[in-house]
Amino acid sequence: MTAVLEATTSTTVEAPRRAWRSFLRHRMGVIGAAMLGIALLVAAFAPLIAPYDPYASVRVNIGDIYQAPSAAHVLGTDDGGKDVLSSLLYGARVSLVVGFSAAAIALVIGGLVGIVAGYRGGWVGSLLMRITDFFLVIPDLALQIVLVAIIGPSLGTIIFVIGALGWTTTARLVRSQTLSVRERKFVMRARAIGAGDAHILRRHILPAVLPLMLANMVLVISLAILSESTLAFLGLGDPTVISWGQMLNFAFDRGAVSAGAWWALLPPGFAIVWVVLATTLLGTALEDALNPRLKRHHLEAPGSDVARDRTVPALVPPLAEAEAPILRVRDLSIEFDVGGRSLRAVDRVSFDLRRGETLGLVGESGCGKTTTVLGILRLLPPGGRVVGGSVLFDGEDLLSLDGRALRSFRWTRLSLVFQGAMNALNPVRTIGDQIQEAIRLHAPGTSKADAARRAGELLERVGIGRRRANEYPHTYSGGMRQRAMIALALACDPDVIVADEPTTALDVMIQAQILELLGGIAHDFGMGIILVTHDLGVVAQVCDRVVVMYGGVVAEENDAATLFASPQHPYTQQLLQSFPDLAHPDRPLRGIPGSPPRLDAMPSGCRFAPRCPHVFDRCVNEPPLYPAAGGRASCFLLDPAERRP
Amino acid sequence: MSGRGGYLLRKVGWALLTVLVVITFNFVLFRVLPGDPAKSGLRDPRLNPAAVEALRERFGTDKPVFVDLEADNPFDSQFTAYLGALSRADLGTSYAFRDQPVSDLIGQALVNTLWLVLPSQLLAIILGSVLGLFAAWRRGRALDVGALTFSLFMWSLPTFFLGIILLVAGAQWFGLPTAGRVTIGANYADVWEAALDIGSHLILPTLTLTLVLLGEYMLIMRSSVLDVFGEDYILTARAKGLSTYRIIRHHALRNAMLPMVTLIALNLGFTVSGAIQVEAVYSWPGLGALTVSAVADRDYPVLQGAFLLIALSVVVANLVAELIYGWLDPRVSEG
Numbered sequence: 001m002t003a004v005l006e007a008t009t010s011t012t013v014e015a016p017r018r019a020w021r022s023f024l025r026h027r028m029g030v031i032g033a034a035m036l037g038i039a040l041l042v043a044a045f046a047p048l049i050a051p052y053d054p055y056a057s058v059r060v061n062i063g064d065i066y067q068a069p070s071a072a073h074v075l076g077t078d079d080g081g082k083d084v085l086s087s088l089l090y091g092a093r094v095s096l097v098v099g100f101s102a103a104a105i106a107l108v109i110g111g112l113v114g115i116v117a118g119y120r121g122g123w124v125g126s127l128l129m130r131i132t133d134f135f136l137v138i139p140d141l142a143l144q145i146v147l148v149a150i151i152g153p154s155l156g157t158i159i160f161v162i163g164a165l166g167w168t169t170t171a172r173l174v175r176s177q178t179l180s181v182r183e184r185k186f187v188m189r190a191r192a193i194g195a196g197d198a199h200i201l202r203r204h205i206l207p208a209v210l211p212l213m214l215a216n217m218v219l220v221i222s223l224a225i226l227s228e229s230t231l232a233f234l235g236l237g238d239p240t241v242i243s244w245g246q247m248l249n250f251a252f253d254r255g256a257v258s259a260g261a262w263w264a265l266l267p268p269g270f271a272i273v274w275v276v277l278a279t280t281l282l283g284t285a286l287e288d289a290l291n292p293r294l295k296r297h298h299l300e301a302p303g304s305d306v307a308r309d310r311t312v313p314a315l316v317p318p319l320a321e322a323e324a325p326i327l328r329v330r331d332l333s334i335e336f337d338v339g340g341r342s343l344r345a346v347d348r349v350s351f352d353l354r355r356g357e358t359l360g361l362v363g364e365s366g367c368g369k370t371t372t373v374l375g376i377l378r379l380l381p382p383g384g385r386v387v388g389g390s391v392l393f394d395g396e397d398l399l400s401l402d403g404r405a406l407r408s409f410r411w412t413r414l415s416l417v418f419q420g421a422m423n424a425l426n427p428v429r430t431i432g433d434q435i436q437e438a439i440r441l442h443a444p445g446t447s448k449a450d451a452a453r454r455a456g457e458l459l460e461r462v463g464i465g466r467r468r469a470n471e472y473p474h475t476y477s478g479g480m481r482q483r484a485m486i487a488l489a490l491a492c493d494p495d496v497i498v499a500d501e502p503t504t505a506l507d508v509m510i511q512a513q514i515l516e517l518l519g520g521i522a523h524d525f526g527m528g529i530i531l532v533t534h535d536l537g538v539v540a541q542v543c544d545r546v547v548v549m550y551g552g553v554v555a556e557e558n559d560a561a562t563l564f565a566s567p568q569h570p571y572t573q574q575l576l577q578s579f580p581d582l583a584h585p586d587r588p589l590r591g592i593p594g595s596p597p598r599l600d601a602m603p604s605g606c607r608f609a610p611r612c613p614h615v616f617d618r619c620v621n622e623p624p625l626y627p628a629a630g631g632r633a634s635c636f637l638l639d640p641a642e643r644r645p
Numbered sequence: 646m647s648g649r650g651g652y653l654l655r656k657v658g659w660a661l662l663t664v665l666v667v668i669t670f671n672f673v674l675f676r677v678l679p680g681d682p683a684k685s686g687l688r689d690p691r692l693n694p695a696a697v698e699a700l701r702e703r704f705g706t707d708k709p710v711f712v713d714l715e716a717d718n719p720f721d722s723q724f725t726a727y728l729g730a731l732s733r734a735d736l737g738t739s740y741a742f743r744d745q746p747v748s749d750l751i752g753q754a755l756v757n758t759l760w761l762v763l764p765s766q767l768l769a770i771i772l773g774s775v776l777g778l779f780a781a782w783r784r785g786r787a788l789d790v791g792a793l794t795f796s797l798f799m800w801s802l803p804t805f806f807l808g809i810i811l812l813v814a815g816a817q818w819f820g821l822p823t824a825g826r827v828t829i830g831a832n833y834a835d836v837w838e839a840a841l842d843i844g845s846h847l848i849l850p851t852l853t854l855t856l857v858l859l860g861e862y863m864l865i866m867r868s869s870v871l872d873v874f875g876e877d878y879i880l881t882a883r884a885k886g887l888s889t890y891r892i893i894r895h896h897a898l899r900n901a902m903l904p905m906v907t908l909i910a911l912n913l914g915f916t917v918s919g920a921i922q923v924e925a926v927y928s929w930p931g932l933g934a935l936t937v938s939a940v941a942d943r944d945y946p947v948l949q950g951a952f953l954l955i956a957l958s959v960v961v962a963n964l965v966a967e968l969i970y971g972w973l974d975p976r977v978s979e980g
Binding site: 138429 | 663670675804806809810812813816871874876877878883885887888889891895897899911913917926937940941952955956959974
């Protein structure tokens with residue numbers, strides 16, 4: 001499920017967020033760069049803009065000390081009767097020189113350690129990382145104080161000490177980046193054709209690592225500036241130069257607080273904040289731009305996941321049937337907001353699921369299968385919403401349930417088996433505990449013992465055995481986790497189970513066992529099952545009916561036997577040809593060239609037209625929609641009005 | 646090794662190794678650099694000849710630094726003398742505070758530092774976790790933006806400068822004491838009065854340190870919670886019909902606390918740095934203030950002892966965090 005969700009979310013849900021956030025970050029980066037630019041200009045032209053020379057020695061008169069701001073001294077005077085503004089402007093030089101030089105040293109050391117540790121690996125790599133770990137444990141400031149105190153507080157010493165202790169984060173970052181580049185295909189290939197280490201490092205590793213290193217350097221600069229000002233405040237600054245930390249040290253130690261001389265304290269303090277803020281903003285923006293971290297968020301309060309205000313012409317006329325199906329989906333349409341546009345991911349999908357029936361929902365990745373299912377379950381990710389249609393479950397419209405009713409509906413009537421059960425089970429709670437939670441949530445009177453007994457029975461039923469109820473998911477094998485997930489889905493005896501790619505990532509033997517288990521359960525408990533899969537072999541094994549989806553619409557629907565015997569839609573035909581057929585083992589396998597359409601580039605006519613071998617004019621101009629086009633597939637070839645040779 | 650026992654052993658072993666390295670590092674650092682307590686002590690005019698002779702004896706300055714394979718007893722060296730002294734908790738005698746054993750000085754200072762650091766750490770972790778959780782839950786909303794802005798500003802604000810600002814504000818508007826641990830020369834009528842006095846001295850330093858740590862922990866918790874909210878088991882929990890409150894309480898919180906514990910451990914250096922600065926501003930008689938005054942006094946034995954104690958405390962605190970992690974996460978036997 002993850003893969004499918006990713007496929008849809010990366011292009012749809014997260015995109016507007018990403019655009020907005022990268023804009024925000026970009027703006028923050030621009031502000032940071034501008035603030036840093038101003039600081040650099042001030043540092044460069046300090047002698048020109050400063051009203052006094054703070055390095056000139058003057059005789060101090062008592063009356064000159066801590067003078068309040070005036071026309072002569074815009075920011076007043078300090079403990080030595082000197083102009084605060086002038087010292088402030090000159091102080092920018094020390095901060096920036098120390099910041100940039102120390103960061104450069106840290107970058108060289110950290111870069112070398114990181115690249116060697118990541119590229120060489122082996123004992124050299126682990127030794128280097130152990131050393132890095134050691135320096136991460138030693139508190140920076142304490143060691144800086146000791147070193148500067150022992151060596152002597154000159155500007156050079158301070159730069160060296162800050163740089164020589166500030167490389168650990170860079171080393172870790174560079175190492176992980178080097179590791180990931182080293183394992184990539186093009187590097188493996190280069191190595192396979194005999195490229196030397198120097199070549200690979202220069203051509204492949206460095207270009208990938210350098211941008212991140214530079215972004216990181218900006219952050220290291222902010223740390224170095226903070227360190228320098230802290231050392232200076234603690235009395236370990238170079239006594240021959242004027243720095244902001246030292247100004248604060250002198251003012252604080254020499255009575256500025258009791259003299260109420262805020263002008264001697266606030267300006268240097270906020271000058272430090274200014275440059276640290278500038279470099280932090282810039283560095284964070286650069287890192288994010290180079291290495292965007294997108295995050296799904298399953299708990300984000302959805303604005304509203306159902307907004308059926310559109311007037312979309314229904315494709316299915318309302319019909320009365322003697323026996324209502326347990327689940328009836330009609331003209332379900334789902335849209336995602338992408339960059340201010342609403343993109344239709346699922347378009348007027350209709351199907352029925354009868355009690356005890358197993359329905360296969362088939363198609364390639366990105367065809368809207370999982371989105372359809374999540375829409376039915378009201379579990380769409382933020383940014384996605386149902387814009388039309390209805391989902392009738394046992395006669396009740398799921399799309400109009402409110403929060404409380406929805407919660408008590410979930411799992412008691414309809415439950416889920418996710419793909420890749422590792423992540424679908426909570427790693428820090430036992431399997432039994434997770435099953436009991438569902439039981440006791442929906443039957444609040446159940447005692448702990450009863451719930452535990454029932455959980456044990458369920459685990460027996462899926463072939464795990466009750467003894468393992470108290471174990472954590474990581475002690476289970478992949479197949480067992482999938483079984484545990486099925487046991488969890490059975491916890492509240494639902495009418496329908498939706499299984500989303502339940503056998504993906506399992507080996508063939510285990511796949512067969514899981515399918516057999518699902519089939520057996522459907523039979524024993526009389527449950528309806530919706531099986532979402534891209535694997536036609538799986539469908540042939542267990543499904544009674546099949547819905548084939550393509551590009552967010554239903555391409556074809558039929559009972560399984562008929563569909564496999566005489567597929568109508570060219571897409572179904574080709575899909576069948578791309579799977580091995582046990583009845584005709586000598587039939588050549590053929591893949592379908594091309595890939596499903598992207599949401600933001602949906603063909604205006606038939607969605608399969610670009611890949612269809614039988615395409616003709618009408619297909620490109622007008623969409624054939626099932627079942628309006630007639631027949632059991634959405635294809636003009638089946639339109640009796642269409643006279644084709 | 647596997648299982649929890651193996652994890653425990655590995656972590657304790659690594660911590661012991663780190664302790665050894667820290668001790669050796671501490672020895673070498675002060676032996677090779679100009680601040681050698683042995684050499685500087687021999688020249689320090691504040692010491693009388695008898696004390697100098699005692700120093701020469703104690704440090705074994707005529708012996709080899711590490712080993713001398715030529716000698717009768719190859720391990721009779723300055724390093725083994727240092728280890729021997731350490732094992733007797735003998736860290737030498739302070740230059741500045743005559744005749745005061747360094748171990749007494751730094752022991753008292755450590756107690757004072759813990760009085761400051763523990764409440765701040767606890768407050769910051771609790772508040773930071775709660776705020777970080779809410780910020781992540783309401784990602785992109787007003788609370789989140791406010792939390793991020795606060796963290797960014799706290800990060801850019803040097804701790805000592807925040808201390809100065811709060812000191813001025815606290816003294817000006819609330820009349821709070823701004824220096825030391827107790828009112829000098831105070832005569833307390835009873836225990837409550839003493840507690841009140843110490844408590845009022847604690848308010849500003851604790852507030853400063855808490856604010857500094859809070860921004861950091863909030864950011865860590867926020868990104869940790871965001872990671873967990875993206876996990877599939879949260880979707881499972883929603884599909885099961887759990888309310889948002891129950892999902893957060895029973896499924897998200899514990900998983901989010903795991904990286905928090907690790908990152909808090911990794912951030913201990915940050916805590917130490919903050920404590921040193923806060924102590925300097927408020928003249929709080931802890932390890933940080935002792936370190937700074939030892940620098941000013943060129944009191945190298947105290948500097949060496951204080952640094953050793955700071956480094957060792959961080960190693961121990963780190964180990965505690967690792968053990969908590971092992972207790973919280975059933976998967977540790979894997980790694």
